[in-house]
Amino acid sequence: MSYLDKLLEGHEVEWKTLGEYTDYEQPTKYRVNSKEYKDEYETPVLTAGKTFILGYTDETNGIYKASEKPVIIFDDFTTANKWVDFDFKVKSSAMKMITSKDESFALLKYIYYWLNTLPSGLVDGDHKRQWISNYSNKEIPIPCPGNPKKSIEIQQKIVDILDKFTELTAELTAELTARKQQYAYYREQLLSFDENEVEWKALREVGEYSKDRISFDKLNEDNYVGVDNLLQNREGKTISTKVPTKGNSTKYIENDILIGNIRPYLKKIWFSDRTGGTNGDVLVIRLNEHNLSPRYLFQVLADDKFFEYNMQHSKGAKMPRGNKSQIMEYKIPIPPIEEQERIVSILDKFDVLTSSISEGLPKEIELRQKQYEYYREQLLTFPKA
Structure with a gap:
């Protein structure tokens, strides 16, 4: 908290409803029509859930240009959300697309990081749409809103720190994907007779x-x-x-x-x-x-x-x-037992690197994710008067 105090430099934090700082849009006009997805197509089709990228479409109309204006996609029923800064289409209209009303007062990336500190608060059997009925009324901490320049400076520093952790996790995840592809290649080579x-x-x-x-x-x-x-x-x-x-x-x-x-x-x-x-x-x-x-x-x-x-x-x-x-x-x-042992020694090394939860890349990713979540909580937990 000493770092957070230093960051604030004595400025007050005020709690504002998300509805004051964000706009939302229904993604109807960005929905994909075709169900034929291929990796060679250019535009990703998104869902806010765990799958995220469902596939790629060759449709050229109704593409949301998130490369020009990043957006938070928010599943209106599950509250799952994703930060998107690349062009896309969507699979379902059961989501909201959240943007900042004014980036000179509240950074959308700051809003995104804070949004993910919240428990979902979902109740079993509750099928109502969450953004309007619930999330737009949640209060977000805004540093010194009366001094927008200083507020954005503080928000940006918090975003920069959390971006570093996010980038590191993304690099490790990309490395894991590459190693899994390498593992699959060697499996095919070593086990084909x-x-x-x-x-x-x-x-x-x-x-x-x-x-x-x-x-x-x-x-x-x-x-x-x-x-x-x-x-x-x-x-x-x-x-x-x-x-x-x-x-x-x-x-x-x-x-x-x-x-x-x-x-x-x-x-x-x-x-x-x-x-x-x-x-x-x-x-x-x-x-x-x-x-x-x-x-x-x-x-x-x-x-x-x-x-x-x-x-x-x-x-x-x-x-x-x-x-x-x-x-x-x-x-x-x-094959001869000596060849079996040689094959096992190679594949087991890949197995540890790509699958082990006590060592290898999965463990490293897990640790980095926990580190990111820890600092996110520290940087976005402001005292409420």
């Missing part, structure tokens, strides 16, 4: 489903796995907080492979490093082939080719499940 180059065996020839059972009274949050928390890497993290209290569970042991067996979790997989239990939504595969590395088998199965095969053969209409008999027919390439 000609039909006659190596021996091929069906999964049933090298492994089997676990038939062991373990009582739920032997399970806790450290060894019970469900599809909602089935991850490739979760070092040191709690596995589950929803442990059943009675019945039986399929037992897994170290070096077993756990695979999601119900949509939308058919692309989730985990390599076991302990003994524990799981439910019927997770398949437990145990290796019984001595000339096959467990970690190599995991890398073969933790691949889009297997996930696509699994989804293709899944059965059931309302909630499709993996076809257990078909899964065991999946063909596994088996």
Whole structure:
């Protein structure tokens, strides 16, 4: 707070309603008509939610020129929002486009950062539009509004600091994307074999489903796995907080492979490093082939080719499940054990870099995000008289 005091230099902070400092616009005229999105098209189609960029359109009319006038897009039902400074179209009219009434009194970027310090305040079952009924009446701290020049100077310093953290996180995220693409490339190169180059065996020839059972009274949050928390890497993290209290569970042991067996979790997989239990939504595969590395088998199965095969053969209409008999027919390439270990050593390094939550880029991004949120709270928490 000493830094904030120094920044204010004794100037008072007044609390003003957002409606006094912002305008809003319905995005109707910027809605996309076509549902055909392609990466080679130029204009992004946005939503204020987590997905953000839904795809790209070739439409040339009704483009909002945010490169000339940045805007906050605000989902009127969920309160999710995004800062946008590039040209775009929108998917839905269920949002508001927020701008500053006058940038010489309140910077839109300052408003955006402050907006994200607010709890949503949503009530379950509340489907009303939030901006007019709720958010436009929220009070935002404006430093010395009677001295616009000094106010903008203070706002700009706060924005500059938070922009630095945002830029760093964006750089790390771009680096992670590049590493994931590199990982996918090496996976394709290392796990592609000609039909006659190596021996091929069906999964049933090298492994089997676990038939062991373990009582739920032997399970806790450290060894019970469900599809909602089935991850490739979760070092040191709690596995589950929803442990059943009675019945039986399929037992897994170290070096077993756990695979999601119900949509939308058919692309989730985990390599076991302990003994524990799981439910019927997770398949437990145990290796019984001595000339096959467990970690190599995991890398073969933790691949889009297997996930696509699994989804293709899944059965059931309302909630499709993996076809257990078909899964065991999946063909596994088996190079010499030395080659398996070489492949594993390379892919495991990428796996740590791109997936690990205790090291690698995901951990770095998580730390930077927490740092950004900490300073955002410090810089935008003003005493209210």
